[in-house]
Amino acid sequence: MSTLADVAALAGVSKATASRALSRPELVLPETAGRVLAAAEQLGFVANRAARQLARGRSGLIALVVPTLENSYFTPVIAGAQALAGEHDMQLTVAVHPLAHPDELVAFERLSAQVDGFIVVAPRGPDEVVAAAASSKPTVLVDREVAGLSSVVADTAAAFGSLVTRLVDDGHERIVYVGGPEGSWQDAQRTEAVTRAAHGRTSLVRLGPFPSTFAAGVSVLPAVLEARATAVVPYATAIGLGLMFALGDRPASSRVVVSSERMVVDSLGLVGVPAIDVDGDELGRVATGLLLDLVDGRGGAGTERAQRRLPVPVRWPAGA
Template identity: 70%
Template sequence: MHDRVRRVRDRTDRGPTVTAAGRLATLADVAILAGVSKATASRVLSRPELVSPDTAARVLAAARKLGFVPNRAARQLARGRSGVVAVVVPTLDNAFFTPIIAGAQAAAGRADLQLTVAVHPLAEVGELVAFERLSHQVDGFIVVAPRGADDVVRLAIGHKPTVLVDREVTGASSVVADTATAFGALVSRFVEQGHERIAYLGGPDGSWQNRQRTAAVVAAAGGLAELTVLGPYPSTFEAGVRASADVLASGATAVVPYATAIGLGLMYVLRGDEHRGRSLTVSSERMVVDALGLVGVPAIDVDGEHLGRVAAERLIEAIASGGDAERSSLRLDVPVRWPVEP
């Protein structure tokens, strides 16, 4: 054993990251070089406060010399975890989910967790088999299921700690961007500006957020303006193009689309001078308003990365508590930016 220690020390003096046998250094090599047991070396690398400062210093110095990288996956497995969390989205076609995934990944990375993405609409009971299979491979879920029935969603999230994003189900933790309140504020402001006819282009059939937004715009119009609710529409550019004829037929002078893509399709059809003689204001998101230089257009600003980050942080807390964390719904404010009055 002393010969082996000498060989390892000889090599670490020259700064290599492999042992004399030509392989990557292991925890056992670190323990030998530090003159401690493998269990003590492991304890130093995971819970250094449990050993003496001198011992911890020796082990950490040995690890640095050997270029040893702790096997995080092994540590997670030792705690009965995989070290992996999943973001489940209904489709990859909707750009709204991209920043949510990015925010969740950033939070997971800070917690030393790997994030994976899976596509499960959770629209029917038949999907639960695949979802349960995935639950055996991860420690928890961030689920974006805007259209799944409550009963199906409850069954799906019953296997592991879960945080829902942009919908609420009784008994489940959730983080929601409060776009319904923002949509209601849009309609109220349009009414104040003198718009007598307003159109709302509804989102996908069965969408939880669409139900919330529809209720909010109806309440805001409340007999103060004629509100035409059109749809349901999928969250696509093509849907906005198709909706243009109905919008024009409604006589609306202000439009609130469920999704940015729908609004862009509508604006594309109504661009230029084709419909001169009537002014039509279509709300959008801040990035689109700024990029296109739109004048007089109110903008809704949903911070998808923040939404995903908060959801991941709540999930990490739930995992750490063994699933005993309080289950509650958190609604994040969604600001509305109004055009500067001339």
């Protein structure tokens, strides 16, 4: 295995100079940094990835910022982002910053000094706080749109609207939408979509706001029963699972359809349950691709930021 001394010898510099060229290239002449980097790459020196990034004035690190680690929705998004980052010789780190208050910007700025860019999931933060956080480094938002910032959104709002339309077509006369956390951007989008789909066609009851938790789903059962719902569209999978658990083997449970995600429907062998199928892996990959373009200057200052919406299919029970 090659050592720093081998790199220094091949580059014709001292070991100290080689170390500076790999860790702090701004402290040596550009031609010296180039020779050291070339030597490191030729020898397969273990620090060559970091050296390449540092020689370009970068850390080689991007951060994916989520509001919490308790929501399993973020898991495939993180996986997809990490996979694409690795394919481009970048490292992904995950940090928790809800960005709900301006006070959080101090900690966010500390992280900003260590990374080349951000993928930010901030469903509840005010636009001005999110924009301020994104002002220091290239940033791509996930499942949120703010003017002037690049973003990728899984178009669950359209899927929820399609779901309600189909439920009405299938004869459901009382549909409940269980809303998400207060201030959630996606919840506002979904609420508008289900309201528009139900308008003039069926009775729609909107409950919430609720956190995206199993406990919230359990707690909403009395309100669902009071509404005499025949179908429930929950904001989040965890809410739906809690409601299904609370319904249990009650007589009413056989008459209430609670939509869920494909993995849950398949894993539990649920019959007659429509499934919303968000591809979190793709969401993470697309967001990372947009961010790498920004970091590399392919979407630099003065260019129009990309705001992409990815289609979200709804899968219906066989024969339905």
